[in-house]
Amino acid sequence: xxxxxxxxxxxxxxxxxxxxxxxxxxxxxxxxxxxxxxxxxxxxxxxxxxxxxxxxxxxxxxxxxxxxxxxxxxxxxxxxxxxxxxxxxxxxxxxxxxxxxxxxxxxxxxxxxxxxxxxxxxxxxxxxxxxxxxxxxxxxxxxxxxxxxxxxxxxxxxxxxxxxxxxxxxx
Amino acid sequence: xxxxxxxxxxxxxxxxxxxxxxxxxxxxxxxxxxxxxxxxxxxxxxxxxxxxxxxxxxxxxxxxxxxxxxxxxxxxxxxxxxxxxxxxxxxxxxxxxxxxxxxxxxxxxxxxxxxxxxxxxxxxxxxxxxxxxxxxxxxxxxxxxxxxxxxxxxxxxxxxxxxxxxxxxxxxxxxxxxxxxxxxxxxxxxxxxxxxxxxxxxxxxxxxxxxxxxxxxxxxxxxxxxxxxxxxxxxxxxxxxxxxxxxxxxxxxxxxxxxxxxxxxxxxxxxxxxxxxxxxxxxxxxxxxxxxxxxxxxxxxxxxxxxxxxxxxxxxx
Numbered sequence: 001x002x003x004x005x006x007x008x009x010x011x012x013x014x015x016x017x018x019x020x021x022x023x024x025x026x027x028x029x030x031x032x033x034x035x036x037x038x039x040x041x042x043x044x045x046x047x048x049x050x051x052x053x054x055x056x057x058x059x060x061x062x063x064x065x066x067x068x069x070x071x072x073x074x075x076x077x078x079x080x081x082x083x084x085x086x087x088x089x090x091x092x093x094x095x096x097x098x099x100x101x102x103x104x105x106x107x108x109x110x111x112x113x114x115x116x117x118x119x120x121x122x123x124x125x126x127x128x129x130x131x132x133x134x135x136x137x138x139x140x141x142x143x144x145x146x147x148x149x150x151x152x153x154x155x156x157x158x159x160x161x162x163x164x165x166x167x168x169x170x171x
Numbered sequence: 172x173x174x175x176x177x178x179x180x181x182x183x184x185x186x187x188x189x190x191x192x193x194x195x196x197x198x199x200x201x202x203x204x205x206x207x208x209x210x211x212x213x214x215x216x217x218x219x220x221x222x223x224x225x226x227x228x229x230x231x232x233x234x235x236x237x238x239x240x241x242x243x244x245x246x247x248x249x250x251x252x253x254x255x256x257x258x259x260x261x262x263x264x265x266x267x268x269x270x271x272x273x274x275x276x277x278x279x280x281x282x283x284x285x286x287x288x289x290x291x292x293x294x295x296x297x298x299x300x301x302x303x304x305x306x307x308x309x310x311x312x313x314x315x316x317x318x319x320x321x322x323x324x325x326x327x328x329x330x331x332x333x334x335x336x337x338x339x340x341x342x343x344x345x346x347x348x349x350x351x352x353x354x355x356x357x358x359x360x361x362x363x364x365x366x367x368x369x370x371x372x373x374x375x376x377x378x379x380x381x382x383x384x385x386x387x388x389x390x391x392x393x394x395x396x397x398x399x400x401x402x403x404x405x406x407x408x409x410x411x412x413x414x415x416x417x418x419x420x421x422x423x424x425x426x427x428x429x430x431x432x433x434x435x436x437x438x439x440x441x442x443x444x445x446x447x448x449x450x451x452x453x454x455x456x457x458x459x460x461x462x463x464x465x466x467x468x469x470x471x472x473x474x475x476x477x478x479x480x481x482x483x484x485x486x487x488x
Contacts, residue, residue: 004452011451014206021209 308387
Protein backbone atom coordinates (compact mmCIF):
# COMPACT_ATOMS: atom_id res chain seq x y z
CA UNK A 1 0.00 0.00 0.00
CA UNK A 2 2.73 2.43 1.03
CA UNK A 3 4.82 1.64 -2.02
CA UNK A 4 1.84 2.34 -4.23
CA UNK A 5 1.34 5.74 -2.65
CA UNK A 6 5.02 6.44 -3.20
CA UNK A 7 4.62 5.37 -6.81
CA UNK A 8 1.72 7.74 -7.28
CA UNK A 9 3.70 10.58 -5.76
CA UNK A 10 6.77 9.91 -7.88
CA UNK A 11 4.74 9.78 -11.05
CA UNK A 12 3.08 13.04 -10.07
CA UNK A 13 6.44 14.73 -9.56
CA UNK A 14 7.29 13.94 -13.17
CA UNK A 15 4.85 16.72 -14.06
CA UNK A 16 7.58 19.24 -13.31
CA UNK A 17 10.40 17.47 -15.12
CA UNK A 18 11.85 18.52 -18.41
CA UNK A 19 10.16 16.82 -21.33
CA UNK A 20 12.14 14.38 -23.40
CA UNK A 21 10.26 15.20 -26.56
CA UNK A 22 12.05 17.07 -29.32
CA UNK A 23 9.39 19.19 -31.02
CA UNK A 24 10.60 18.08 -34.39
CA UNK A 25 9.54 20.37 -37.21
CA UNK A 26 10.20 23.48 -35.12
CA UNK A 27 13.10 22.13 -33.14
CA UNK A 28 15.60 20.21 -35.25
CA UNK A 29 17.75 17.61 -33.58
CA UNK A 30 21.50 17.86 -34.12
CA UNK A 31 22.71 15.35 -36.69
CA UNK A 32 26.39 14.49 -36.72
CA UNK A 33 28.39 15.43 -39.84
CA UNK A 34 28.86 11.77 -40.63
CA UNK A 35 25.14 11.04 -40.28
CA UNK A 36 23.90 8.81 -43.10
CA UNK A 37 21.19 10.75 -44.85
CA UNK A 38 20.56 11.94 -48.40
CA UNK A 39 23.23 10.85 -50.88
CA UNK A 40 25.13 13.44 -52.93
CA UNK A 41 27.73 13.35 -55.66
CA UNK A 42 30.61 15.70 -54.97
CA UNK A 43 33.02 17.56 -57.21
CA UNK A 44 36.80 17.72 -57.10
CA UNK A 45 38.68 20.98 -56.33
CA UNK A 46 38.56 21.93 -60.02
CA UNK A 47 34.80 21.74 -60.03
CA UNK A 48 34.77 18.60 -62.11
CA UNK A 49 32.70 15.56 -61.22
CA UNK A 50 34.52 13.13 -59.01
CA UNK A 51 32.55 10.11 -60.12
CA UNK A 52 34.46 7.89 -62.50
CA UNK A 53 31.55 5.53 -63.15
CA UNK A 54 33.39 2.52 -61.76
CA UNK A 55 30.07 0.93 -60.69
CA UNK A 56 31.43 -0.14 -57.31
CA UNK A 57 28.65 1.70 -55.50
CA UNK A 58 26.01 -0.02 -57.59
CA UNK A 59 27.64 -3.36 -56.81
CA UNK A 60 27.92 -2.62 -53.11
CA UNK A 61 24.33 -1.39 -52.81
CA UNK A 62 22.37 -4.12 -50.99
CA UNK A 63 19.05 -2.93 -52.34
CA UNK A 64 20.20 -2.19 -55.88
CA UNK A 65 18.96 1.36 -55.82
CA UNK A 66 21.90 2.85 -57.75
CA UNK A 67 22.00 2.74 -61.53
CA UNK A 68 24.63 4.36 -63.73
CA UNK A 69 26.20 4.17 -67.16
CA UNK A 70 29.80 4.90 -67.98
CA UNK A 71 30.98 7.13 -70.83
CA UNK A 72 34.46 8.28 -71.69
CA UNK A 73 35.47 11.83 -72.58
CA UNK A 74 37.93 12.60 -75.38
CA UNK A 75 40.61 13.37 -72.77
CA UNK A 76 40.35 9.85 -71.38
CA UNK A 77 38.35 10.64 -68.25
CA UNK A 78 35.55 8.34 -67.28
CA UNK A 79 32.31 9.82 -66.07
CA UNK A 80 28.73 8.62 -65.68
CA UNK A 81 26.41 9.24 -68.61
CA UNK A 82 23.57 8.99 -66.18
CA UNK A 83 23.59 8.37 -62.46
CA UNK A 84 20.34 7.49 -60.80
CA UNK A 85 19.50 6.73 -57.17
CA UNK A 86 16.07 5.50 -56.26
CA UNK A 87 15.61 6.90 -52.76
CA UNK A 88 12.39 5.04 -52.25
CA UNK A 89 14.56 1.93 -52.09
CA UNK A 90 17.68 3.38 -50.51
CA UNK A 91 18.19 2.24 -46.93
CA UNK A 92 20.90 4.82 -46.16
CA UNK A 93 23.37 2.10 -45.23
CA UNK A 94 26.39 4.01 -46.52
CA UNK A 95 27.97 1.03 -48.25
CA UNK A 96 28.16 3.00 -51.50
CA UNK A 97 30.14 5.66 -49.72
CA UNK A 98 32.52 3.04 -48.36
CA UNK A 99 32.89 1.43 -51.74
CA UNK A 100 33.57 4.65 -53.64
CA UNK A 101 37.27 4.88 -54.58
CA UNK A 102 37.11 8.58 -55.47
CA UNK A 103 35.10 10.03 -52.55
CA UNK A 104 32.49 11.00 -55.11
CA UNK A 105 29.42 9.53 -53.49
CA UNK A 106 28.80 10.78 -49.96
CA UNK A 107 26.00 10.70 -47.43
CA UNK A 108 24.86 13.93 -45.82
CA UNK A 109 22.97 14.75 -42.59
CA UNK A 110 19.93 15.87 -44.58
CA UNK A 111 17.02 13.52 -43.94
CA UNK A 112 14.06 15.61 -45.03
CA UNK A 113 13.32 14.28 -48.47
CA UNK A 114 9.67 13.30 -48.37
CA UNK A 115 7.63 13.43 -51.54
CA UNK A 116 3.98 12.99 -52.35
CA UNK A 117 4.83 11.25 -55.62
CA UNK A 118 6.96 8.18 -55.36
CA UNK A 119 8.54 8.92 -58.73
CA UNK A 120 9.97 12.13 -57.36
CA UNK A 121 12.18 10.08 -55.10
CA UNK A 122 14.22 8.90 -58.10
CA UNK A 123 17.11 11.36 -58.20
CA UNK A 124 19.09 11.88 -61.38
CA UNK A 125 22.67 13.06 -61.64
CA UNK A 126 21.75 16.73 -61.76
CA UNK A 127 19.75 16.33 -58.57
CA UNK A 128 22.51 14.45 -56.81
CA UNK A 129 25.54 16.50 -57.80
CA UNK A 130 26.51 19.32 -55.47
CA UNK A 131 28.90 22.16 -56.15
CA UNK A 132 31.26 21.49 -53.26
CA UNK A 133 33.67 18.76 -52.29
CA UNK A 134 31.80 17.34 -49.34
CA UNK A 135 33.67 15.74 -46.49
CA UNK A 136 37.02 15.35 -48.28
CA UNK A 137 38.20 18.75 -49.53
CA UNK A 138 41.25 18.89 -51.78
CA UNK A 139 41.02 15.40 -53.16
CA UNK A 140 41.09 14.87 -56.89
CA UNK A 141 41.20 11.36 -58.24
CA UNK A 142 42.90 12.14 -61.52
CA UNK A 143 45.65 14.09 -59.79
CA UNK A 144 46.40 11.31 -57.34
CA UNK A 145 45.88 8.24 -59.44
CA UNK A 146 48.40 6.84 -61.88
CA UNK A 147 45.98 6.68 -64.73
CA UNK A 148 46.95 8.52 -67.91
CA UNK A 149 44.60 11.12 -69.29
CA UNK A 150 45.09 13.88 -71.76
CA UNK A 151 47.48 16.45 -70.29
CA UNK A 152 48.79 14.06 -67.66
CA UNK A 153 50.93 11.09 -68.57
CA UNK A 154 51.92 8.20 -66.35
CA UNK A 155 54.16 9.24 -63.48
CA UNK A 156 52.95 12.82 -63.35
CA UNK A 157 50.44 12.46 -60.56
CA UNK A 158 50.97 13.66 -56.98
CA UNK A 159 53.80 11.79 -55.28
CA UNK A 160 53.94 9.36 -58.14
CA UNK A 161 57.31 8.08 -59.29
CA UNK A 162 58.00 7.95 -63.00
CA UNK A 163 57.19 4.58 -64.50
CA UNK A 164 59.91 1.94 -64.32
CA UNK A 165 61.55 1.07 -67.60
CA UNK A 166 61.24 -2.69 -67.39
CA UNK A 167 63.73 -3.21 -70.21
CA UNK A 168 66.50 -1.43 -68.35
CA UNK A 169 68.73 -3.18 -65.83
CA UNK A 170 69.34 0.00 -63.87
CA UNK A 171 67.43 0.35 -60.60
CA UNK B 172 -42.98 26.94 -17.07
CA UNK B 173 -41.29 24.65 -14.58
CA UNK B 174 -41.07 22.07 -17.33
CA UNK B 175 -39.46 24.60 -19.67
CA UNK B 176 -36.85 25.43 -17.07
CA UNK B 177 -36.18 21.76 -16.46
CA UNK B 178 -35.89 21.09 -20.17
CA UNK B 179 -33.48 23.99 -20.49
CA UNK B 180 -31.35 22.66 -17.66
CA UNK B 181 -31.32 19.17 -19.10
CA UNK B 182 -30.28 20.35 -22.52
CA UNK B 183 -27.58 22.58 -21.07
CA UNK B 184 -26.32 19.65 -19.02
CA UNK B 185 -26.24 17.30 -22.01
CA UNK B 186 -24.66 19.90 -24.24
CA UNK B 187 -21.92 20.55 -21.73
CA UNK B 188 -21.37 16.94 -20.69
CA UNK B 189 -20.64 15.63 -24.15
CA UNK B 190 -17.95 18.17 -25.10
CA UNK B 191 -16.51 17.88 -21.60
CA UNK B 192 -16.20 14.14 -22.02
CA UNK B 193 -14.40 14.73 -25.30
CA UNK B 194 -12.20 17.31 -23.61
CA UNK B 195 -11.41 14.77 -20.91
CA UNK B 196 -9.91 12.47 -23.51
CA UNK B 197 -7.59 15.29 -24.47
CA UNK B 198 -6.88 16.13 -20.83
CA UNK B 199 -6.08 12.55 -20.04
CA UNK B 200 -3.72 12.16 -22.97
CA UNK B 201 -2.08 15.45 -22.13
CA UNK B 202 -1.62 14.61 -18.46
CA UNK B 203 -0.41 11.09 -19.20
CA UNK B 204 2.08 12.70 -21.51
CA UNK B 205 3.28 15.09 -18.84
CA UNK B 206 3.69 12.28 -16.36
CA UNK B 207 5.69 10.33 -18.90
CA UNK B 208 7.87 13.35 -19.67
CA UNK B 209 6.43 14.07 -23.07
CA UNK B 210 3.88 16.56 -24.35
CA UNK B 211 0.91 14.54 -25.45
CA UNK B 212 -1.34 15.83 -28.23
CA UNK B 213 -0.40 19.50 -28.69
CA UNK B 214 -0.81 20.14 -32.40
CA UNK B 215 -4.50 20.50 -33.17
CA UNK B 216 -5.69 23.89 -32.06
CA UNK B 217 -4.29 25.80 -29.07
CA UNK B 218 -2.50 23.30 -26.79
CA UNK B 219 -4.00 20.50 -28.89
CA UNK B 220 -7.39 21.16 -27.38
CA UNK B 221 -9.17 20.28 -30.61
CA UNK B 222 -7.56 16.85 -30.76
CA UNK B 223 -10.74 15.15 -29.57
CA UNK B 224 -12.74 16.98 -32.21
CA UNK B 225 -10.41 15.71 -34.89
CA UNK B 226 -10.63 12.21 -33.46
CA UNK B 227 -14.39 12.48 -33.36
CA UNK B 228 -14.64 13.54 -36.99
CA UNK B 229 -12.40 10.68 -37.94
CA UNK B 230 -14.32 8.12 -35.93
CA UNK B 231 -17.63 9.32 -37.37
CA UNK B 232 -16.39 8.57 -40.86
CA UNK B 233 -15.25 5.08 -39.93
CA UNK B 234 -17.10 2.12 -41.30
CA UNK B 235 -19.79 1.26 -38.77
CA UNK B 236 -19.23 -2.45 -38.97
CA UNK B 237 -21.21 -5.17 -37.25
CA UNK B 238 -19.54 -8.56 -37.34
CA UNK B 239 -21.65 -11.18 -39.14
CA UNK B 240 -21.41 -13.54 -36.17
CA UNK B 241 -22.65 -10.96 -33.66
CA UNK B 242 -26.06 -10.83 -32.06
CA UNK B 243 -27.16 -7.77 -33.94
CA UNK B 244 -29.87 -6.12 -31.78
CA UNK B 245 -27.91 -6.53 -28.57
CA UNK B 246 -24.74 -5.48 -30.29
CA UNK B 247 -26.33 -2.18 -31.27
CA UNK B 248 -28.12 -1.75 -27.96
CA UNK B 249 -25.13 -2.27 -25.67
CA UNK B 250 -23.21 0.96 -26.30
CA UNK B 251 -26.45 2.94 -26.07
CA UNK B 252 -27.18 1.48 -22.65
CA UNK B 253 -23.64 2.26 -21.58
CA UNK B 254 -23.77 5.92 -22.47
CA UNK B 255 -27.38 6.45 -21.43
CA UNK B 256 -27.19 4.77 -18.03
CA UNK B 257 -24.24 6.93 -17.07
CA UNK B 258 -25.88 10.08 -18.39
CA UNK B 259 -29.04 9.32 -16.45
CA UNK B 260 -27.06 9.39 -13.22
CA UNK B 261 -26.14 13.01 -13.82
CA UNK B 262 -29.76 13.89 -13.19
CA UNK B 263 -29.31 13.64 -9.44
CA UNK B 264 -25.92 15.31 -9.17
CA UNK B 265 -26.36 18.65 -7.38
CA UNK B 266 -23.95 21.00 -9.11
CA UNK B 267 -24.87 24.00 -6.95
CA UNK B 268 -27.80 25.04 -4.75
CA UNK B 269 -29.53 26.56 -7.77
CA UNK B 270 -28.70 23.79 -10.17
CA UNK B 271 -30.33 20.47 -9.51
CA UNK B 272 -32.31 18.75 -12.19
CA UNK B 273 -33.86 16.32 -9.77
CA UNK B 274 -33.38 16.80 -6.06
CA UNK B 275 -34.86 13.41 -5.40
CA UNK B 276 -35.11 12.13 -1.84
CA UNK B 277 -33.57 8.86 -3.02
CA UNK B 278 -30.90 10.48 -5.17
CA UNK B 279 -28.13 8.31 -3.80
CA UNK B 280 -30.06 5.12 -4.48
CA UNK B 281 -30.83 6.32 -7.98
CA UNK B 282 -27.13 6.84 -8.57
CA UNK B 283 -26.32 3.35 -7.31
CA UNK B 284 -29.04 1.84 -9.48
CA UNK B 285 -27.83 3.62 -12.59
CA UNK B 286 -24.20 2.64 -12.11
CA UNK B 287 -25.36 -0.95 -11.75
CA UNK B 288 -27.31 -0.62 -14.97
CA UNK B 289 -24.19 0.56 -16.76
CA UNK B 290 -22.64 -2.85 -16.33
CA UNK B 291 -25.28 -4.27 -18.64
CA UNK B 292 -23.65 -2.38 -21.47
CA UNK B 293 -20.37 -4.15 -20.90
CA UNK B 294 -22.02 -7.45 -20.25
CA UNK B 295 -24.24 -7.35 -23.33
CA UNK B 296 -21.40 -6.06 -25.49
CA UNK B 297 -19.25 -8.95 -24.39
CA UNK B 298 -22.01 -11.46 -24.94
CA UNK B 299 -23.35 -10.21 -28.24
CA UNK B 300 -19.93 -9.83 -29.84
CA UNK B 301 -19.68 -13.62 -29.91
CA UNK B 302 -15.96 -13.34 -29.47
CA UNK B 303 -13.97 -15.08 -26.78
CA UNK B 304 -12.05 -11.99 -25.70
CA UNK B 305 -15.19 -9.92 -25.57
CA UNK B 306 -16.95 -12.63 -23.59
CA UNK B 307 -14.09 -12.85 -21.11
CA UNK B 308 -14.21 -9.08 -20.75
CA UNK B 309 -17.94 -9.14 -20.18
CA UNK B 310 -17.63 -11.89 -17.58
CA UNK B 311 -14.93 -10.01 -15.78
CA UNK B 312 -17.06 -6.89 -15.79
CA UNK B 313 -19.96 -8.80 -14.29
CA UNK B 314 -17.94 -10.38 -11.51
CA UNK B 315 -16.10 -7.16 -10.80
CA UNK B 316 -19.26 -5.11 -10.65
CA UNK B 317 -21.06 -7.55 -8.37
CA UNK B 318 -18.08 -7.51 -6.05
CA UNK B 319 -17.45 -3.78 -6.01
CA UNK B 320 -21.06 -2.67 -6.13
CA UNK B 321 -21.70 -4.32 -2.78
CA UNK B 322 -19.22 -2.42 -0.71
CA UNK B 323 -19.64 0.75 -2.71
CA UNK B 324 -23.18 0.87 -1.35
CA UNK B 325 -22.06 -0.10 2.13
CA UNK B 326 -19.35 2.53 2.13
CA UNK B 327 -21.91 5.16 1.22
CA UNK B 328 -24.16 4.13 4.08
CA UNK B 329 -21.71 5.75 6.48
CA UNK B 330 -22.33 9.06 4.75
CA UNK B 331 -26.05 8.46 4.83
CA UNK B 332 -25.93 7.77 8.56
CA UNK B 333 -24.03 10.98 9.20
CA UNK B 334 -26.24 13.10 7.00
CA UNK B 335 -29.45 11.30 7.91
CA UNK B 336 -30.74 11.49 4.35
CA UNK B 337 -30.48 9.92 0.92
CA UNK B 338 -31.11 13.32 -0.65
CA UNK B 339 -27.86 14.53 -2.16
CA UNK B 340 -28.46 18.20 -1.40
CA UNK B 341 -29.08 17.30 2.26
CA UNK B 342 -25.83 15.37 2.29
CA UNK B 343 -23.98 18.38 0.95
CA UNK B 344 -25.65 20.69 3.46
CA UNK B 345 -24.71 18.30 6.26
CA UNK B 346 -21.05 18.94 5.43
CA UNK B 347 -21.13 22.59 6.48
CA UNK B 348 -18.98 21.83 9.49
CA UNK B 349 -16.78 18.97 8.30
CA UNK B 350 -16.41 17.53 4.89
CA UNK B 351 -17.31 13.88 5.23
CA UNK B 352 -13.86 12.91 4.00
CA UNK B 353 -12.60 13.55 7.54
CA UNK B 354 -15.01 11.50 9.67
CA UNK B 355 -15.56 9.02 6.84
CA UNK B 356 -12.07 8.67 5.45
CA UNK B 357 -12.31 4.89 5.19
CA UNK B 358 -15.61 5.23 3.40
CA UNK B 359 -14.06 7.80 1.08
CA UNK B 360 -11.15 5.52 0.20
CA UNK B 361 -13.42 2.54 -0.35
CA UNK B 362 -15.81 4.58 -2.48
CA UNK B 363 -12.96 5.86 -4.62
CA UNK B 364 -11.60 2.36 -5.17
CA UNK B 365 -15.04 1.01 -5.95
CA UNK B 366 -15.67 3.97 -8.24
CA UNK B 367 -12.56 3.23 -10.23
CA UNK B 368 -13.65 -0.38 -10.53
CA UNK B 369 -17.16 0.69 -11.51
CA UNK B 370 -16.00 2.97 -14.29
CA UNK B 371 -13.40 0.39 -15.43
CA UNK B 372 -10.56 2.82 -15.01
CA UNK B 373 -7.03 1.74 -15.33
CA UNK B 374 -5.84 0.02 -12.20
CA UNK B 375 -9.08 -1.97 -12.39
CA UNK B 376 -9.80 -1.98 -16.10
CA UNK B 377 -9.84 -5.75 -16.32
CA UNK B 378 -12.91 -5.88 -18.59
CA UNK B 379 -10.87 -4.03 -21.20
CA UNK B 380 -7.32 -5.09 -20.36
CA UNK B 381 -6.00 -4.50 -23.84
CA UNK B 382 -2.75 -6.29 -23.05
CA UNK B 383 -4.50 -9.55 -22.27
CA UNK B 384 -7.92 -9.31 -23.92
CA UNK B 385 -7.19 -7.16 -27.00
CA UNK B 386 -9.67 -4.57 -25.83
CA UNK B 387 -12.01 -6.85 -23.90
CA UNK B 388 -15.70 -6.21 -24.28
CA UNK B 389 -15.30 -3.68 -27.08
CA UNK B 390 -12.97 -5.81 -29.19
CA UNK B 391 -15.52 -6.06 -31.99
CA UNK B 392 -16.71 -2.47 -31.81
CA UNK B 393 -15.65 0.24 -34.19
CA UNK B 394 -16.73 3.64 -35.40
CA UNK B 395 -19.50 5.45 -33.62
CA UNK B 396 -20.43 2.55 -31.35
CA UNK B 397 -16.92 2.41 -30.02
CA UNK B 398 -17.10 6.15 -29.54
CA UNK B 399 -20.22 5.67 -27.45
CA UNK B 400 -18.38 3.24 -25.17
CA UNK B 401 -15.59 5.72 -24.91
CA UNK B 402 -18.06 8.46 -24.08
CA UNK B 403 -19.59 6.23 -21.43
CA UNK B 404 -16.23 5.59 -19.87
CA UNK B 405 -15.30 9.24 -19.65
CA UNK B 406 -18.75 10.24 -18.43
CA UNK B 407 -18.25 7.53 -15.83
CA UNK B 408 -15.07 9.17 -14.60
CA UNK B 409 -16.85 12.48 -14.39
CA UNK B 410 -19.76 10.94 -12.58
CA UNK B 411 -17.62 9.19 -9.99
CA UNK B 412 -15.62 12.36 -9.44
CA UNK B 413 -18.78 14.43 -9.07
CA UNK B 414 -20.32 11.92 -6.68
CA UNK B 415 -17.15 11.78 -4.58
CA UNK B 416 -17.18 15.57 -4.47
CA UNK B 417 -20.80 15.63 -3.45
CA UNK B 418 -20.63 12.90 -0.86
CA UNK B 419 -17.22 13.40 0.71
CA UNK B 420 -15.68 16.70 -0.34
CA UNK B 421 -18.49 19.03 0.56
CA UNK B 422 -19.99 19.42 -2.88
CA UNK B 423 -20.45 23.09 -3.70
CA UNK B 424 -19.42 24.26 -0.24
CA UNK B 425 -16.39 26.49 0.02
CA UNK B 426 -15.42 30.04 0.82
CA UNK B 427 -15.17 33.07 -1.52
CA UNK B 428 -15.82 31.41 -4.87
CA UNK B 429 -19.32 30.75 -6.22
CA UNK B 430 -20.68 27.28 -5.43
CA UNK B 431 -20.57 26.01 -8.99
CA UNK B 432 -16.90 26.91 -9.32
CA UNK B 433 -16.08 25.08 -6.11
CA UNK B 434 -17.92 22.03 -7.30
CA UNK B 435 -16.22 21.98 -10.67
CA UNK B 436 -12.82 22.65 -9.13
CA UNK B 437 -13.10 19.71 -6.74
CA UNK B 438 -14.37 17.49 -9.54
CA UNK B 439 -11.49 18.53 -11.75
CA UNK B 440 -8.91 17.71 -9.10
CA UNK B 441 -10.49 14.30 -8.60
CA UNK B 442 -10.50 13.62 -12.34
CA UNK B 443 -6.83 14.50 -12.47
CA UNK B 444 -6.27 12.12 -9.59
CA UNK B 445 -8.01 9.35 -11.52
CA UNK B 446 -5.73 9.98 -14.44
CA UNK B 447 -2.73 10.00 -12.12
CA UNK B 448 -3.77 6.59 -10.85
CA UNK B 449 -3.87 5.39 -14.42
CA UNK B 450 -0.39 6.76 -15.03
CA UNK B 451 1.16 5.17 -11.97
CA UNK B 452 -0.45 1.89 -10.96
CA UNK B 453 -0.24 -1.42 -12.80
CA UNK B 454 -3.27 -3.60 -13.37
CA UNK B 455 -3.73 -6.36 -10.78
CA UNK B 456 -4.37 -9.92 -11.79
CA UNK B 457 -8.02 -10.85 -11.98
CA UNK B 458 -8.14 -13.11 -8.94
CA UNK B 459 -6.17 -10.52 -6.98
CA UNK B 460 -8.79 -7.93 -7.83
CA UNK B 461 -11.66 -10.10 -6.62
CA UNK B 462 -9.79 -11.30 -3.54
CA UNK B 463 -9.00 -7.69 -2.67
CA UNK B 464 -12.64 -6.79 -3.07
CA UNK B 465 -14.20 -9.61 -1.11
CA UNK B 466 -11.54 -10.18 1.52
CA UNK B 467 -10.44 -6.65 2.32
CA UNK B 468 -12.76 -3.97 1.03
CA UNK B 469 -16.04 -5.62 2.01
CA UNK B 470 -15.09 -6.33 5.65
CA UNK B 471 -13.53 -2.90 5.89
CA UNK B 472 -16.69 -1.27 4.61
CA UNK B 473 -18.79 -3.28 7.05
CA UNK B 474 -16.58 -2.33 9.98
CA UNK B 475 -16.71 1.28 8.89
CA UNK B 476 -20.48 1.15 8.75
CA UNK B 477 -20.66 -0.52 12.15
CA UNK B 478 -18.36 1.98 13.83
CA UNK B 479 -20.15 4.92 12.25
CA UNK B 480 -23.52 3.60 13.34
CA UNK B 481 -22.28 2.88 16.86
CA UNK B 482 -20.81 6.37 17.19
CA UNK B 483 -23.99 7.92 15.86
CA UNK B 484 -26.14 5.94 18.27
CA UNK B 485 -23.92 6.77 21.22
CA UNK B 486 -24.34 10.41 20.36
CA UNK B 487 -20.86 11.04 19.04
CA UNK B 488 -20.24 12.61 15.64
